[in-house]
Amino acid sequence: MKCPYCGSSDTEVVETRDSEDLETIRRRRACLKCEKRFTTYERVENVNLVVIKKDGRREQFNRDKLKNGIIRSCEKTTVSVDDIEKIVTEVERELRGADSVEVESKKIGQLVATRLKKLDKVAYIRFSSVFRRFVDVEDFEKEVKRLIK
Secondary structure, three states: OOOOOOOOOOOOEEEEEOOOOOOOEEEEEEEEOOEEEEEEEEOOOOOOOOOEEEOOOOEOOHHHHHHHHHHHHOOOOOOOOOHHHHHHHHHHHHHHHHOOEEEEEHHHHHHOOOOHHHHHHHHHHHHHHHHHOOHHHHHHHHHHHHHHH
């Protein structure tokens, strides 16, 4: 690791700490040449996931896009921001643990819907209506009846 102050490669790690999410390591380093200290962060480089859309297009997985979709479904419900963050983290972790770097948008929708169904029925119906593209009131009614059973 090069010192950001003098450019020397002669540095040592003084302190190491895990972050709260346990996905990043913070290292405090000291330059042996200029004696200044600096901080570096180390994390695993994630493989880019590719989402296959319903029309066949492919786009890079976007965690924020997924989170925003869930937030819209959860407006005026009891689902907390922490619950939403947990869903996004769980879904992303499951996707990254799969055998392929390509995933159908349908699969992502199913993973989210399953988790929302356990938390809040209204948020689940809202999310499902977009994810499953309810065309008319009958589609909506069928899903509500299925939910009630």
